[in-house]
Every structure is written in structure tokens, then in C-alpha cells.
Amino acid sequence: MSNLVSIIIPTFNSEKFITEAIESVQNQTFTNWEIILVDDASTDSTVEIINKIINTDSRIHLHQLEANSGTGVARNKALSYAKGRYIAFLDADDLWLPEKLQKQLDFLVQKRIPFTFSSYDCIDEEGNSLLKRVNPPQNMTYRQLFFCNYVGNLTGIYDTQFFGKIPISSIRKRQDWMHWLTILKKIKKAQALPESLAYYRVRQNSISASKFDLVKHNFAVYKQYHGFNWFLALGCMSVFLFTQLVIKPFYIKQLPIQK
Template sequence: MTKLTKNDIQPLVSIITPLYNAAPFIAQTIASIQAQTYQNWEQIIVDDCSTDNSVDIVRALAALDDRIKLITLSRNSGAAHTRNIATEAAQGKYIAFLDSDDLWNAEKLQKQIAFMQKTACDVSYTSYVHIDEHGKPLGKRIVALPELHYKKQHSNNYVGNLTGIYNATSIGKISAPDVRKRQDWALWLDAIKKSGKPALGLQEDLAFYRVREGSMSSNKLNLVKYNYQFYKTCLGYSHIVAALCLLRFFWEYFVVRPEWIQRYDV
């Protein structure tokens, strides 16, 4: 009888983490990965020319845990480029994403990988909750759709990037378009397309998205131009088609998507 190896029982998961001036948070982010009940992972952190002591914190932690791998860039290039650099270096069967200020539930990888293996899906994601800069819940939960088809994802980004995992062995590694915003939307749309079947949502709160004051994502009005650029630049549509798609996006965002956002008392 062939003896099962660790990679047979728990395939390697590569966790992609862009880093830029996240000194107050990066140690907590790494700790939430180290606390995983699923232990066969590597975290690839790519620093985008931080000017604080983020790199020193990561180096100290990496010296104690060889699963943490640090890459430093010589020129600030944005989150898409750093994620792509990390993806190129990834060795895992599965690729996951966790930004340098977000957190995971300790059972996130164990539950999600088991879910993907049971359902034979190539792309999965989970529900998650919002927290403030101090880690306190904000009373907002984003519920994962049970199934996410290409057409649905085309109209709105339903995958919380900090929850998404794809099977790189099945569909290959995916590069995000080199744009400052909405590159994660394009990545998950491409993953669903390459999979040839819907992404599946695990409706458990397995991640914590940190809402930071002054962050790009906290200003919804500024995101209008990024949504337009997603259709125009990432998907290569004409101005007219991009504008029509944006109208569809507004309908999805303001009328349909709120059904999957829950408010609760904290």
C-alpha cells in the first residue's frame, strides 16, 4: 500500500499577501494564518516599498517560521503587480489571498479546502464580516452566494478577495490586470471563466475585512470610475459597451446585492 504524504492529505496552499505600510496590522495577519488548523501552507509576502517598519516585522517573523517568504520590490508598483509576483513564486496546488491588514478564522483553510474537495469545485469563497481598525466588529456581514456564475460575477464582484481560493493545478495560475483598483474582480471573473463552472460559496463567516479610515475602498463615490475602468480597461470594451455594463452594475450593486449584506447588533 502506498503511504500517503502530507501533500496528499493536505495539499499545499499558497497565500498571497501584498504589503505596504501595514506595520500596525501585519503581525496580526500573519498570526491568523499561523493559527490555522490546516498547517500545510506557505505565505508569500511581497513588500511594495514600505516606508514604515513593516518589512522588519515580517523578517523577524519569517526567521521563526520558514513557511513565511518575503519578497521586496525596488519600485512601488501597486497591489496587482505585487500579487502577480507572489503568484509566480507560489508552489501550492491552491492559491488564496489575504491582504496585510485582514484576518482569517482559524478554521478557514481547513473548512474551505475540504469544501472544495467534496464539491470538486475549482473556485470557492466564503462569507465574511467587517471589522474596524482596532479589530472590533462593525455589524456588517457579507454573505457568499451559494453559486456564482460568470454572468453574475460580470455584473458585480461577489467574491471577497480575502476569502477566495482557486485550484491552480486545475485552471492554472491567474495574473491580475495591472490596474490600481478592481484587479481582484477581474481575477475572479477570469478564474470562473477558466474553470468552466460556477464558483461555489461557503456560507460561513471565515474572514474579517478591516475597514480603514481613508482607504480607497471606503469612498464609494470614487469607485465609480474604477468600475467603469474595469469594463473599459480590464475587459477591453468600447466606451459605449462599458457604459452600458456600468448601468447594469448599478442595478446589481444597489438593488440586488443588498440582499446578501446583513446588518446585526454588536
């Protein structure tokens, strides 16, 4: 159908969270979707859990990589199987609010735009609120995205009738940022839906938890994706760090404690 949404979920040793992630899609008020999971050679019970869920919902599909190849390869594999007009992303440990897809699709139609994203709230590994909401710029330019990834991967959705299927980099980290940069190169400015529609799970062993790794992998984006030399990449990284430390905090809202 013309408004089918293909939801790409890569998995790797995700047994603790994958059921909840899939259920957050099954609970969507918009029901014309397919989930394409690609397992990156998990060694736990992730695949067994997914197969049990598949038996109860024909909209969910699983493909497996023979060897661990990284999130980028898994997402790209999933993309090759996608049949939907719209492509959306969800990581195996994150969650969507029930009206996420419906509100974003309505927003795309109302604004006549091919891509959007939204705010999201942060939770810990046990699903408890960290009382933090990350708000992106409402009208984000390519220049803003160039120096800071304001797009939460779990909130991005785009229209393949406008972009086609956008290949995902096989680089193991920060492929999502490169993905959105590719989109902004074409449309120059993107509008965010001004509402929190998802929960991002902050994990202690995640790349986002390590500031050193964040710098290292972002530097690789300037070097490999943009093809800059060391001098220019270092200059971009200095602006990136300034943006990350000084500007981005203005987009993070502290939520009130729930009584």
C-alpha cells in the first residue's frame, strides 16, 4: 500500500529489550507498517525471542547476518528488504509512543515535506525516566546538522518517493548522522515535529556514554564521509565540540519530577 511504513531494527544481543521495542511498534495507532529486523550474529536468545513474536504477527520479518558486521551493515541489509513508501528507524533498546507514526505521517502530509523527526525523552536501562528531553531545532539547516547530530535516530522518518532508498554507510559508528546529512544535502532545511514521540534508552556501555569515543567517531565522519584532510577535520571537530558543549545544552529540557 502507498503509505506503508518500513521500520528498520538492527539487533545484537538484545534479549533484554527487543520484546518491549517491538511491542511499542505493535501498539501504534497507525497500523500499516512492517518491521524488518536484521540480527547481527547475536549469541544470546534474541533470535529465539523474535521468532516467537513473528509467529503471532505477520508484519514482522527477521533476517540474520552470518557474521557480526556492525549496525550500518545490518541497517543496510534491512533497507534492501523494505517495501514501504516511508522508512523509519528504531534501535532494539529504544521505544516509541503509540501515536508516533500517525503524528509524523500527518505532519509530513500537512507540511508537504519528505522528511521529519521529533523530540525524545531519555530513560535508563530499567526504563525509568532520566527527566531529560532532547529537543531538536524546529527548522534545522544543513550547517546546523554538519556540526551536531540533532536528529535522534529513533525519530527520523523519510519518504522514498522523494529520496528513493538512501544507502546506509557500513562504518560501524555514526551512520545515522551521515544518513541525515545526506538528506539535508538535498533539501537544505528540515522541519521537526515539536513534540516528544519516543524514548531513548541510555546504556552504560553505549557509544553515547563515552565522550572520548564520541569525539573519535565524529572525527572519522569528517575524515571519511566528508573526505577532509586532518587539518580541516580538526577544525570541524573544534566547532563540533563547541556546539556540543555550549549550544546543544540549550536544546535539552529538564523535565519535572512526577509525583
